Amino acid sequence: MNEKSSTVSGGSLSKDGEKGDIGFDIRQTRTESIGDMIEMVDTTHGQFHRSFTPHQIHVISLGSNIGSGLFIGTGAALAAAGPGNMVIAYLLVCSCVWAVLQTLSEMTIAFPTSGNYIDYADRWVDPALAFGAGFAEWLGWTAIVAAEASFFNILIQFWAGGDFPKAASLTIFVVVTCAIFTMPNTVFAWFEYFTSLIKIGLFMLIVFVSLAIVCGAGPKGYVHDGSTWTDLPAFKNGFSGFGRAALLATWAVGDQIFIGIMGGEAQNPRFSMGHATKLVPYRVVFVYMACVIFITVLVRSDNDQLLGGSGVTASPFVLSIQSVGIPYVSSILNAGIMCGILAISAESIYLSSRILRTMALQKLVPVWIAEVDRRGRPVRSLVITCLSAVVLTYINLSAGGIVALNWLISITSASYFINWMIVAFTSWRFHKVLAAQDDKLFSDLYAWRSTMWPLAPVWLMSICTILLISCIYVGAKPPGASHTTANNFFQYTIGIILIFSLTAAYKLVFRTPWRDPKTADLVTGRRKLTPEDMEQLDAYYRLPGWRRFLTYVKLW
DSSP, X not given: OBSSOOSSOOOOOOSSOEEOSTTEEEEEEEETTTEEEEEEEEOTTOOOOOOBOHHHHHHHHHHTTOSHHHHTHHHHHHHHHHHHHHHHHHHHHHHHHHHHHHHHHHHHHHSOOTTTHHHHHHHHTOHHHHHHHHHHHHHHHHHHHHHHHHHHHHHHHHHHTTOSOHHHHHHHHHHHHHHGGGSOHHHHHHHHHHHHHHHHHHHHHHHHHHHHHHTTOSTTXXXXXXXXXXXXXXXXXXXXXXXXXXXXXXXXXXXXHHHHHHHHTBSSHHHHHHHHHHHHHHHHHHHHHHHHHXXXXXXXXXXXXXXXXXXXXXXXXXXXHHHTTOOSHHHHHHHHHHHHHHHHHHHHHHHHHHHHHHHHHTTSSOGGGGOOOTTSOOHHXXXXXXXXXXXXXXXXXXXXXXXXXXXXXXXXXXXHHHHHHHHHHHHHHHHHHHHHTTXXXXXXXXXXXXXXXXXXXXXXXXXXXXXXXHHHHHHHSOTTOSSOOHXXXXXXXXXXXXXXXXXXXXXXXXXXXXXXTTTSOSSTTOOOOOHHHHHHHHHHHHSOHHHHHHTTTOOO
């Protein structure tokens, strides 16, 4: 990863941008390699505001993806796969976080459009692939809202003993989530910032308490010696168990596109994305693997209160605390997890609405959806996304709770790893376009390039192939089932079927062109560093190494 290129000296930037044709904001910059380059952003339907500061993105990236998938979903993975399969599955999926961000960031930093990789798939590959990617991303993240609502209800019932009306808990959840977006974007930014701080504190509490319980803390405590690995099968249900755990890990870890979308609206995408790309993979691996290992040591895989069991569902961390009789902490965890769930839900609405607007700007869906108001909010795509999320949420009332949740998780998991494959392929095409047009993008001052490219996209494509095989295999042979049914098969493969069939249909109906590398767009949305960006980066690289390291861990 080349955070600072020394091949180009000087690197002076142009004066303030000037207005071009109606509907476009055109800014000129100078580069020694390709002459005059313009950053051209369509403002016909309104324009996003750069509402996120680098510090907010840093803290949000620290706390992102810490939610129900980590606190509750890990219980389902343990119950289906056993501790051995679970550790391997989560480690492989966590490695994809590094690969996704390495692959995506070099495109996002040069072209920080809010629609991110959907825009890149359109301009460098094929509009049909962009439609498929956009639909998958929108559907996956919208389904997450409904899944988080189910988990919110689980947490409420933990306190209420199962007596609180499910419809009431779902209504509270959707009202709070949607209300955030009636306010300016800065409110959302600060909401995500403070809930990320809560999630970080919650994780630190979990690590401290879990370590204490392993060592025998609590009125009923005892030293945990790893018997959960030896008394029960470590690799429960074989490859089927591994596949189920891997799909749950994919859903829990998330696709990291959220960081790229935020980077598109950051004040300094080069600094924010470069920083997040280094920080997030280490954070995800540490957070998830630490929690997974603690869970496998503290909780037996046959506990009937794990998600999908016969008892009242609870977080495996809450179960471990209750088992040793430590008072009050379980309720603190429950409250903190609720905050994390609300934050993930808000992230999902935010991301889905941006994805839908990008598809409208690219005329993949009706263009009227792209309208942005004076506060920088994509109001129409927000309304469509919120309504869709509400409908999916209330489906939980008509279908069996765990059945509906499994369908939602399957749709989201499939959308994630399919889009990871699209990101990997788009990266290869991006480099091919740069070579065909002899574009010296990576020679610019402070240019950012993926480490040892194409290692990241190749690794990403390889792991995603395993995930695709796992999805089909688990659909054909669900963990613990003596035989498969059509319902089980479609439960795990519905996301794949929807995404591939709609993409193929779009290609056939609209006969979209395969982009020619020699003429593919390397101009629209390209952002050159401003004098303020340069000043910030210069100041950062003047710091000694230990001071730069501290910028990755500070929370103030």
